[in-house]
Each structure stands twice: as structure tokens, then as C-alpha cells.
Amino acid sequence: MIKLKNVSKIYSEDTVAVKNINLHIRPGEFVSIVGQSGTGKTTIARLIIAEEKPTKGKIIIGGWDITDIKNSEVPVLRRQIGVVFQDFKLLPRKTVLENIAFALEVSGAPLKKIKTIIPQVLKVVGLEGKADRFPRQLSGGEQQRVVIARSLVHRPKIILADEPTGNLDAINVREIIDLLLKINKFGTTVVLVTHNPGIVNGLKKRVITLDQGVIISDQKMGRYIL
Amino acid sequence: MFFIALYRIFKFGFQNFWRNFWLSIVTVFILVLTLFSISVVYTLNVVADNAINAIKEKVDIDLFFDPTIPEDKIFAVQAYLESQPDVKAVEYISKEQALESFRAEHQDDPTIQESLSELTENPLPATLVVKAKALEDYSNIVVNLDNSEYSHLISSRNFEDNQVVIDRLSSITDRIYQVGIGVSLIFILVAILVVFNAIRMNIYTQREELGIMRLVGANNIFIRLPFIIESILYALLASILTILILYPLLSAVSPYINNLFEGYDFKMFSYFTANFWNILGLEIIISVVISVISSMIAIGRYLRV
Ligand SMILES: Nc1ncnc2c1ncn2[C@@H]1O[C@H](COP(=O)(O)OP(=O)(O)OP(=O)(O)O)[C@@H](O)[C@H]1O
Ligand SMILES: [Mg+2]
Numbered sequence: 001m002i003k004l005k006n007v008s009k010i011y012s013e014d015t016v017a018v019k020n021i022n023l024h025i026r027p028g029e030f031v032s033i034v035g036q037s038g039t040g041k042t043t044i045a046r047l048i049i050a051e052e053k054p055t056k057g058k059i060i061i062g063g064w065d066i067t068d069i070k071n072s073e074v075p076v077l078r079r080q081i082g083v084v085f086q087d088f089k090l091l092p093r094k095t096v097l098e099n100i101a102f103a104l105e106v107s108g109a110p111l112k113k114i115k116t117i118i119p120q121v122l123k124v125v126g127l128e129g130k131a132d133r134f135p136r137q138l139s140g141g142e143q144q145r146v147v148i149a150r151s152l153v154h155r156p157k158i159i160l161a162d163e164p165t166g167n168l169d170a171i172n173v174r175e176i177i178d179l180l181l182k183i184n185k186f187g188t189t190v191v192l193v194t195h196n197p198g199i200v201n202g203l204k205k206r207v208i209t210l211d212q213g214v215i216i217s218d219q220k221m222g223r224y225i226l
Numbered sequence: 227m228f229f230i231a232l233y234r235i236f237k238f239g240f241q242n243f244w245r246n247f248w249l250s251i252v253t254v255f256i257l258v259l260t261l262f263s264i265s266v267v268y269t270l271n272v273v274a275d276n277a278i279n280a281i282k283e284k285v286d287i288d289l290f291f292d293p294t295i296p297e298d299k300i301f302a303v304q305a306y307l308e309s310q311p312d313v314k315a316v317e318y319i320s321k322e323q324a325l326e327s328f329r330a331e332h333q334d335d336p337t338i339q340e341s342l343s344e345l346t347e348n349p350l351p352a353t354l355v356v357k358a359k360a361l362e363d364y365s366n367i368v369v370n371l372d373n374s375e376y377s378h379l380i381s382s383r384n385f386e387d388n389q390v391v392i393d394r395l396s397s398i399t400d401r402i403y404q405v406g407i408g409v410s411l412i413f414i415l416v417a418i419l420v421v422f423n424a425i426r427m428n429i430y431t432q433r434e435e436l437g438i439m440r441l442v443g444a445n446n447i448f449i450r451l452p453f454i455i456e457s458i459l460y461a462l463l464a465s466i467l468t469i470l471i472l473y474p475l476l477s478a479v480s481p482y483i484n485n486l487f488e489g490y491d492f493k494m495f496s497y498f499t500a501n502f503w504n505i506l507g508l509e510i511i512i513s514v515v516i517s518v519i520s521s522m523i524a525i526g527r528y529l530r531v
Pocket of ligand 1: 011012015016017022030037039040041
């Protein structure tokens with residue numbers, strides 16, 4: 001599903017974000033990427049959604065070589081990957097429903113499709129009753145669930161979550177992780193970038209550990225080893 | 227599918243306009259100033275062209291004939307003149323016609339009417355009115371005529387060379403025109419900068435929406451086109467406002483301008499009403515080109531896709 005072959009990203013001579021990354025994530029996997037701050041986790045996420053182009057190497061998503069993807073094709077790629085970033089927020093002046101609808105509107109989805117998909121994704125994240133609330137009327141965990149709902153509107157094959165639990169308390173963290181696991185059960189590939197050892201150790205799933213831009217361990221039933 | 231996309235793009239475009247309402251108003255205002263200065267230059271050009279034509283049209287040579295000259299000799303002169311390549315038209319005015327029109331011209335003047343009725347004989351000479359094809363042909367025609375066998379038939383001639391007046395008028399209008407174009411160019415430059423800045427500000431205000439759009443895989447048209455629509459909206463509003471200011475103003479000054487054109491068929495305001503759609507179209511084209519170009523520059527610079 002996601003293949004990185006010898007990928008390096010060099011921002012400038014003294015900032016080599018990632019170096020010679022070889023990575024193969026299969027369909028339906030749940031993979032955590034961990035590592036200290038500044039080791040290139042977000043860089044990998046940005047490479048996968050073609051927000052950045054690799055300096056070296058090859059990236060293949062679902063059999064599609066996106067290494068030299070054209071600007072006009074990027075939206076097609078983005079609709080196959082649901083993105084949950086920490087700084088990728090909700091629009092404060094739109095309701096939950098409008099926030100989710102917005103993602104569909106700007107992709108040219110017809111009204112009928114919008115009307116059927118929104119209840120479905122709200123149900124997945126368990127926010128059916130809160131469609132007409134504004135983000136400020138929701139808890140941090142609920143807001144993040146709306147973001148996840150929004151990432152699901154195109155029925156992506158991949159969910160890419162970069163620190164989705166960033167500033168949430170333990171209970172909300174648990175809820176978000178359970179939600180990601182539930183989405184993974186439907187067959188969606190989940191890539192989770194996190195700092196939180198508790199989460200990783202509880203998951204008992206594949207863990208990839210980065211250090212200074214290099215993969216130092218890749219374990220099937222991994223633990224947080226730093 | 228196509229229409230829903232179009233509807234949304236327009237909706238976003240209008241939202242952009244409203245979101246920075248005052249900035250939009252200022253932008254439209256600057257565009258109005260630009261269009262207005264261009265319109266003034268254009269008006270000036272129309273009036274000046276017509277003024278020069280009016281003067282040129284008044285130029286002719288009047289050839290007067292003694293009463294003793296029989297009509298067929300005059301016709302021979304007319305035929306000769308008409309055969310000249312640089313002559314456009316030769317009009318024959320007989321003694322009787324001359325008297326008729328003289329009477330008609332002074333019909334409100336009782337003393338003239340009285341003295342005319344006392345006359346036993348028509349004092350007015352027969353006339354040939356010669357019009358040349360071009361202004362510079364007149365001297366040639368006169369020289370040729372003087373050297374021809376017909377010269378002795380002509381008792382006198384009247385030729386006012388208006389070239390000096392025309393030259394002076396052209397040089398004045400040319401100067402005003404140049405200044406006008408200079409001012410318009412400055413306005414166009416300012417307008418480009420102002421529209422550019424308005425779109426840049428709007429891109430900045432919407433950075434969150436734009437970020438979301440990119441990450442959820444919005445089509446490029448949904449990201450870019452609303453800003454183009456917004457700039458077209460500026461242009462359309464500015465064109466309409468300019469017309470709304472320009473026409474009442476033209477109608478107000480029109481009588482004064484028309485007075486300058488006594489005896490020549492030019493009605494300024496009717497010119498502008500007859501060409502209404504052309505002028506509106508021109509305003510729209512100019513302002514749309516200005517604002518779309520500058521919004522595209524802003525989009526290119528500040529809107530990563
Ligand atoms: N746009 C950029 N331009 C230049 N350098 C960058 C850019 N983005 C990231 N970097 C550098 O690349 C390195 C890796 O950054 P990255 O954001 O991938 O780290 P991270 O593992 O996600 O860290 P954190 O856990 O703090 O989010 C850092 O040294 C960072 O300073
Ligand atoms: Mg990061």
C-alpha cells in the first residue's frame with residue numbers, strides 16, 4: 001500500500017530530515033511511527049501525501065509511483081489518504097456538519113453524495129447528535145473525532161495521523177486510538193505518528209522507530225524502545 | 227455536477243468579496259478611478275477628433291462670377307474643376323439661389339428684408355463652392371485654376387486656409403491627450419497593485435480554509451477560481467459604477483460641448499448613448515483584464531497548490 005525505496009529528504013546541506021528510508025506498509029496494516037522530536041516523522045508523512053517531494057528515492061502509494069507526481073494529480077492522491085494532523089484544524093465559523101461537508105464540496109461532490117456520507121462518517125466517530133455544534137462547543141477529543149470524520153469522507157484506503165492525540169488527556173487519547181483501531185478493522189491502512197509510549201505499548205502492532213532520519217528498528221509487535 | 231461546481235465556485239468568490247468588505251470597496255473605488263480617467267481621455271479624444279473634422283469640413287473655396295458671365299461658362303468651369311483629381315465636389319449656387327438663402331438667413335431682420343424688396347436687380351454673384359479631397363489639396367487646386375484658361379472668368383475668390391487653426395488645435399488636444407494617457411497609466415498601475423494586494427490579503431485571511439482544501443484533495447479550480455471570480459466581481463462593479471457616474475456627468479457637460487460645434491452635426495451625449503454597449507463593454511474588458519491579471523499574479527505568488 002505504501003512503499004518507500006531509498007528515500008531521502010534533504011532540506012538543506014545541514015538539515016537532512018530523512019536518509020535512505022526503506023519502508024513497506026501492506027494494505028490493512030496498523031503501523032506506528034515513533035521517534036524523538038526532529039527525527040523526520042512528520043517529514044515521512046508529508047512525503048506520503050506529496051506535500052514534499054523526495055530528494056532521492058521512490059515513493060509508491062497503492063501501486064502509483066508518486067515520486068514525480070504532477071500538481072494536477074495531487075488532489076487525486078489526497079482523496080485516497082485521509083489526513084489527521086495536529087495543526088490541521090476545524091474551521092471555527094462552520095458547524096461540525098459544515099466542516100465535513102466543506103471537504104466534500106471542494107472536491108466537487110454532488111449534493112446527494114454529501115447527504116449520504118455525512119451521517120455515515122458521523123456515526124463512525126460517534127457524533128451523530130452533535131452535527132450542528134460549532135467546534136468551540138466540543139471537547140478536544142470530540143473535535144479530533146470530527147477531524148477524523150472529515151478525513152473519512154472520501155473513503156480513503158489510508159489514514160495518516162500525525163500526533164492526533166497531541167494535547168488530549170488520557171481518556172480522550174484512548175478514545176481516539178480506539179477509533180483508529182475501529183477504522184483499521186474496516187480494512188483501512190492506518191499510519192500513526194506518535195510520541196506517546198503508552199499508546200504504542202498498548203497497541204501490540206507494528207512499530208517503526210526513527211532516529212535522526214534513519215529507521216533504527218521495525219518490529220511486528222513492537223514496543224517503544226527509546 | 228458541472229453546475230454545482232460552478233455554483234460553489236461563485237459562492238466562494240462572493241464570500242471572498244464579503245469577507246474583506248472594506249478592502250473590496252477600496253479596490254472597487256480605485257478601479258472606478260482608473261476607468262474614469264480612461265473614460266475622460268476617451269471622451270476628450272472623441273470631442274477633439276470631431277472638432278478637427280468640423281473645422282476641416284468648413285474649409286472650401288468660393289469662386290464668384292460676374293453677373294455678365296453666362297451660366298454655360300460657369301458650367302464649363304465646374305466641369306473643369308470636377309475633372310481635377312484632387313477635387314471632391316463642386317457645388318453651383320446660382321444668383322437666385324444665393325438670394326434665396328440670403329433672404330432665409332436674414333428673415334428676422336426687417337431692415338435687410340426691406341432693402342432687399344427695394345432692389346430691382348439681384349446684387350449677389352453666382353458661386354461655385356469647391357471642396358477638395360484633402361486639406362492640403364486646396365492650394366494646388368487654386369494654383370491650377372489660376373493657370374488655366376478659366377481664370378479670367380472668375381471675379382474673385384474666397385479661400386480661408388484654416389490649417390493654422392487646425393494645427394494649433396491638434397497640438398493642444400495632443401498635449402491634453404498625452405497627459406491623460408500618462409495619468410491613466412499611473413491609475414492602471416495603482417489599480418494592478420491594489421487588486422493584487424486585495425487578493426493577497428484574502429489568500430492570507432483564508433489560509434486555514436486553503437490548507438484544509440489542499441489536504442482533503444480539493445480540485446484546483448475550487449482553490450484558485452474563487453479568487454479570479456472575486457477579481458472579476460471587482461471589475462464588473464467598477465465598470466457599472468463608472469458608467470453610473472460618467473453618463474450623468476456627460477449629459478451635464480454635453481450642452482456646453484455641443485455649443486462649440488455650432489453648424490456641425492455633433493451631439494456629444496447622443497454619441498455616448500448610441501455607443502453605450504460598446505463603451506460599457508470596453509470598460510468591462512479593461513477592468514477585467516487589469517484585475518484578472520493582477521489576481522493571477524497574486525495567486526501565482528501566494529497560493530501554493
Ligand atoms: N520545511 C522545512 N524546511 C527545512 N527544514 C525542515 C522543514 N521541515 C522540517 N525540517 C527539519 O527536518 C527535520 C525533521 O523534521 P520533522 O518535522 O520531520 O520531525 P518530527 O520527527 O516530526 O519532529 P516532532 O516529533 O517534533 O514533530 C528537523 O530537523 C526539521 O528542523
Ligand atoms: Mg512532527
